[in-house]
Amino acid sequence: MPEDRWEAALDRVLELTVLLSQDMTASLAQMGLTPARVHLLWELRSQVPCTQRALASALNVTPRAITALVDGLVETGFVTREPCPADRRATLVTLTEQGRATTQALSDEHRELARQLFAGLPDDTFDHFGAGLDHVVNRLRVLLAGPAQGLS
Amino acid sequence: MPEDRWEAALDRVLELTVLLSQDMTASLAQMGLTPARVHLLWELRSQVPCTQRALASALNVTPRAITALVDGLVETGFVTREPCPADRRATLVTLTEQGRATTQALSDEHRELARQLFAGLPDDTFDHFGAGLDHVVNRLRVLLAGPAQGLS
């Protein structure tokens, strides 16, 4: 029954997602951040400054949700809101000094987490793990793209 | 620089968690369910009937959160609340007919998802993928257990 092994593997993947989420959420909480706010900060890292509209598209949430996230990040000092010179309807969101330092720290932690997870893994296991990961991610992309017609 | 490959692998793992979450959340929404409510239903599958206190421990949330989840599941017809004969303070939560049918359907979907993700993967790649998965999950367990003293 290969199906049993598949289900066991899926269970381990699901466990991995839970543990990763717990680990990251706990880390971020120590910095006064949440996953959603970090998602915004992360996007801002590569696209500064950025209108809220652009952030809404990048994070794939409604403009209203961006208003709430930016409110929180302004309150806690990670970003600032400034009027957009080119379009007076729009608002530009920019990282503060603290925001830049934080995204840098997040970047370092990301590297460190990767090291802690994968260091010590034999090369061939790591390579096959990567191949399996690619396979699964690609299958998931297909599953998410395809069933727009037939799943309901 | 093996560190770059590690970071790339971590990024793919993170992408996997996002895609999995999206896929499952979308599937569940079609049944009128959410991940948190399914978590409770899933626990109930193996421990029926179950006091709310036991559910709180199993899901690792506060009793108050269980009250809210059970409220929603009762309203939508997946479970019932009944007085516990043995302890008049306690409430037993039981799957309804609809609840049993739904957990069965979830179980089938779980198997089907596993098949869709892993079918077609060569045996040795699958095996190494499993080994890598174990490695990473174990490292994460250590990371979550250990840093109670030193991370802040």
Next chain:
DNA sequence: TATTGTTATACTCTATAACTATA
């Protein structure tokens, strides 16, 4: 008329704290 971001409102998940009914 279309777009940007807001206010208003609502829903889910979760937490802490105070309280009731029992043990």
Next chain:
DNA sequence: TATAGTTATAGAGTATAACAATA
């Protein structure tokens, strides 16, 4: 006194809808 579950309150994340200012 301790436990099971509730109400009250709060905060985060998200959504839709109506509306303002601007394009």
